[in-house]
Amino acid sequence: MELRQLYYFVKVAKKEHVTQAAEELHVAQSAVSRQIHQLEEELGAKLFLQKGRNLQLTPVGQLFMRRAEAILADLERAIMEVHEFLDPEKGEIRLGFPHSLGISLIPNVVSAFRKLHPNVKFRFKQGMYPSLIKDVMRGEVDLAFVSPFPEEHDHITGEKVLTEELFAILPPNHPLAGVDAIDLIQLKDETFVMFSPGYSLRPIVWDACLEAGFTPNIGFEGEETDTIRGLVAAGMGVSLLPEMALYATGPLQPVKVAVRSPRVMRTIGLIHRPNEKLPLVAKVFQKFLLEFFECSGKGNEGKLRGGG
Known part of the structure; x- marks a missing residue:
């Protein structure tokens, strides 16, 4: 064979x-x-x-x-370990993350890391929450950002690195577009633009609407933040997105409005396999990330229980 x-x-x-x-x-x-x-x-x-x-x-x-x-995963790790042993500054980091983090967070942290380690390479893999968990468990990525942060899991471990607020996004001509903040119940009669089933932001928005006292009327579904943002800006409905998913340029953009009640939050964690030594270069990156979030004032420590 x-x-x-x-x-x-x-x-x-x-x-x-x-x-x-x-x-x-x-x-x-x-x-x-x-x-x-x-x-x-x-x-x-x-x-x-x-x-x-x-x-x-x-x-x-x-x-x-x-x-x-x-x-094949073991072989790939063995090859990487040899390369890192010869020169740790020329290793490769396999990083998974959801699409919403690829707009600003991932480019920012990778850029900051490569200023210190310019020869390190990255292999990125984007996916939904379930697929990212599986990618980590199968060894297809070394580290992954996931949201929401899994408080308990038998097969992964990690740290909570960020808690982020979600904002209502409205068409530019919406009657509430000029206010500073709203209660979510004020959107109960609106058509919602939601992420497709399987995306982690969907249940966060759905549960927030239920907590506010109504079931959202879903008119459109999408699989990327760009799609959600664009549909709202075009007047097709309203939605909720985290702030880091709202960094965009272009003539057609929705209006961001804070939500007073209920406050809608999401947690973001950095996960990896338990009881398994990370490749040296991935370990260096993990340490850098934890210090990055702590120093930026955004860190929100929370050691994952279960799985080590």
Whole structure:
């Protein structure tokens, strides 16, 4: 069995398509198909089933997938450790984060870190809350920012680094656009622009509306803060967003208004796998981040309970 076969197998399993996997691997489709066939012959088991135009893992394939990903992750960490041992200043940090943090927070902290460590590389992975948790557990990222901060979890550990207020965002011509602050109940008859199910900001906004005494009428859903902001600015409804998701330029922008009651907050944590030594360069970055938030006055310590 060759490592190349494992790489090809994992890529096909994730893409569920040989052609797409071959394109990402920059090899011929026939080469990928041949390696998968040889792997199945060596294992004596069928790893994929045809489902329409896509491929689907068999139960045996799903079992093998978990082991193959673990093997490749261990190999990648071993290679990184060797590179870091030779020169810790030339390592790579694998960082996960939700889209809303990619507008200002991630560029700011990475820029500040690279001023001190200019040769360190980053590999970023954006995702929703559940996928970021899984990425950390599977070892696909070293560190991840997640929101809300998981107070208890059996398989991850970390620190709460930030608590952030959410603001109401309104169309520029909205009757409440000129006020300093509102009570959320004042928006009970409005159409809401919400994040799609699975995004962590959706239940925060939903629960805040319920606490205010009404169920939000959802007219539109989106998957990125740019989409939510744009739809509100275009007069399609109202919403709530954290302040760091409101840093944008352009002629069409919503109006930000503080919410007096109830106060709507979200927590942000920095998580990693418990009982596992971080790569040296990731450990340096983790220390930098905790000091960054503490020194900026935004830190909000809260050691994660459960999982170490």
